Amino acid sequence: MEFSRLLKARRMHRHFLPDPLSDETVAYIAEAALRAPSAGFTQGTRLLVLTAPSSLERFWEAVASPEWLDVPSRTGLAAAPCVMVPFQNREAYLHRYGAPDKAYAGIGTEADFAAPFWTIDAAFAAMLVQLAAIDSGLGCLFFGIPMGVDALRAAFGIPSDLEPIGAIAIGKPSSRDISPSAQRRQRLPAGSVIAYDHF
Numbered sequence: 240m241e242f243s244r245l246l247k248a249r250r251m252h253r254h255f256l257p258d259p260l261s262d263e264t265v266a267y268i269a270e271a272a273l274r275a276p277s278a279g280f281t282q283g284t285r286l287l288v289l290t291a292p293s294s295l296e297r298f299w300e301a302v303a304s305p306e307w308l309d310v311p312s313r314t315g316l317a318a319a320p321c322v323m324v325p326f327q328n329r330e331a332y333l334h335r336y337g338a339p340d341k342a343y344a345g346i347g348t349e350a351d352f353a354a355p356f357w358t359i360d361a362a363f364a365a366m367l368v369q370l371a372a373i374d375s376g377l378g379c380l381f382f383g384i385p386m387g388v389d390a391l392r393a394a395f396g397i398p399s400d401l402e403p404i405g406a407i408a409i410g411k412p413s414s415r416d417i418s419p420s421a422q423r424r425q426r427l428p429a430g431s432v433i434a435y436d437h438f
């Protein structure tokens with residue numbers, strides 16, 4: 240898809256058809272994460288990809304209560320045939336920036352990072368995953384994991400140094416729903432967001 244069309248098409252979907260995705264499509268979307276930039280080329284981000292119905296069931300059981308899933312804006316969310324969970328790894332960045340070739344950066348401890356590069360990198364990768372989903376003609380929702388991170392760890396053997404930054408539900412959208420927040424709030428005009436030369 241042409242990039243300007245892809246940008247315009249990008250918005251979050253919360254209602255999906257259960258139609259399974261092909262292995263090729265899932266791999267295309269997941270492997271977009273590998274193209275993300277990463278601070279010091281640390282490549283600390285990891286991605287858990289769930290497509291098996293039993294895995295998806297365990298995911299939703301771990302992270303969401305039936306009440307959370309039952310609000311009108313989310314009733315079609317758990318039907319998504321694919322969920323990808325991006326993870327950040329703080330330790331990997333502390334280790335990388337402690338390496339001799341990074342000494343010049345003067346970032347020796349967590350407090351020295353002006354912003355958490357591990358979160359930035361995981362978010363960049365998550366964005367590429369979402370764009371690849373849209374490029375595949377699908378819809379997706381990035382959402383904060385509402386509860387149950389420990390249960391998620393236990394269910395999927397997640398290593399202790401990985402922390403989920405959220406999850407991405409992916410599938411064919413079943414409706415043209417508009418985000419509840421986006422219904423209440425206007426997209427800001429360019430002039431309120433972008434300052435050329437001076438604020």
Ligand SMILES: Cc1cc2nc3c(=O)[nH]c(=O)nc-3n(C[C@H](O)[C@H](O)[C@H](O)COP(=O)(O)O)c2cc1C
Pocket residue numbers: 249250251252253380381382383384405417418419420421
């Ligand atoms: C970090 C982050 C967390 C989000 N968490 C949720 C969420 O938990 N539930 C939800 O329905 N939408 C969530 N969203 C989607 C936003 O509500 C949505 O992007 C925003 O309202 C603008 O709508 P649009 O993306 O369709 O343009 C999240 C988005 C981001 C970037």
